Amino acid sequence: MNEQYQAKDTDQSKRVDKLLADIIEDASRSQVQGWLKENLVLVNDEVVKSNYKIQEGDTVTWTIPEPKPLELKAENIELDVVYEDRDVIVVNKPSGMVVHPAAGHENGTLVNALLYHCNDLSGINGVERPGIVHRIDKDTSGLLMVAKNDRAHESLVAQLMEKSVERKYIAVVHGSIAHEYGTIDAPIGRDTKDRQRMAVVDEGRDAVTHFRVLEHFPEFTLVECTLETGRTHQIRVHMRYINHPLAGDPKYGPRKTLDLNGQALHAKSLGFEHPATGKWLKFEVEPPEDFTEMIQYLKNRS
Template identity: 80%
Template sequence: MNEHYKVSEADQAKRIDKLLSDVIQDASRSQIQLWLKEKHVHVNGDVVKSNYKVQEGDKISWTIPEVKPLELKAEDIELDVIFEDSDVIVVNKPSGMVVHPAAGHEEGTLVNALLYHCNDLSGINGVERPGIVHRIDKDTSGLLMVAKNDKAHESLVQQLVDKTVERKYVAIVHGTIAHEYGTIDAPIGRDPKDRQRMAVVDNGRDAVTHFQVLEHFKDYSYVECKLETGRTHQIRVHMRYINHPLAGDPKYGPRKTLELDGQALHAKSLGFTHPTTGEWKSFEVAPPEEFTQTLEYLRNKS
């Protein structure tokens, strides 16, 4: 499909990847950068790079390439399975593992590992995300529930909608939080200044995070966060919003931070009603070694 756009005076000197991410509503900036690299975008008939600054009157044309279907392959990757029956699997995802395949992450994901572990995952989310009911970020560790059939999937999703799933996280954040308890009720949506990030915005989706301070350190706090909603990057965005961003967070935190491989965030507990038996199931796992070592470092330093 061929599309065209003529650059106006208001667009003058904008980067082409930024401009097109605003113009093409369904495409992310990284997707557009890939199109530019693969020469699907032309300015006045010429190929340009992502950092090209557009000029008034430029004629931009692009062809949206056909999406190549992902061929998911089962991979023998070790899984930390906390619970499993014919309906549900609960896994403890390690930090650094992507949940499902996407452009740039076709292999080595939790889904690839699950396909090797079992061949009966729900198909509601399509070929690319079999069984995936909810997600946690690549560098966030901890508990995730996966549906093994469509009936279980529908039940678990409805519980998320009804806010009856209990999800608690622990995090290390910058600064000393003055209050022992708090609730952040602030809508989250795409950051208008950077489409790669989320932010608290007026027209965002409802987002509520409850937190409790577990320990105070010099310049840092150890907190437990309970999710009422499950927006993308919710805890990371909300803690930044109250000026206590997560330690080690490359996207929402300060540059001067603790030396960590990603944000200090761990999904420690998960509770839900079993889709078939109706029994309340709850699970808890301790944070990974890097996280606990960082806590010890802060305790000794304080």
């Protein structure tokens, strides 16, 4: 099936391979370059090279080929394991790591690392996503829980459905938020104007994010967000919805932002009931060094 995108003024002079890597979820730039070589990408119905510079009004059309079956490989990638027993693993995922393999990201994912670390992961999510109960975005760092058997998987998913899992994030957003506390209750679904993005839409799935302001900076605010639901890109979409998009967010934020490799978002706290013992477990991890350096930079500007 063909997908289409109408270039905006903000896309002017951007390379076509970079443009598509930005707007197609889970697509890498090298993957897009492969599509261009196979003539699967057209601009104004003409074949172009990867370095073609987009002009406002260009119509970019592409066809994503059928994915090839993935052969998962265990890879000796260092894992920051926060907790582990026979039922669950809690890991601190670094920014830049994809959670599970997909087209364009067959290797170097959290799943590849988990398969090397242990071979007893639940199979409920299929061959390509063993043990994965929930996800966080590639460029989001922080805590993630993984199921080591099917019983644990079912319990953790049930807790997510019941909204009893505690998930807190910290984020830096654009602008000064006037209210110290707030709740964003707005349904999220595919953006009707751009199928590569999510948006607040009437026919979307219910989504609730609670936030509180931690600190104000010139032009930016540090907030803590608590998820009641777990929709794709939920915090990123909700903060954009209230006109406070995340700093560094290439998909939902402004072009003029902090110089970051992706959105300023860190999953700092995770709490859930142990699937076997029923004991409440809660974990917290500090944000990575580049995140704390960014906060210090904003403080110094103040």
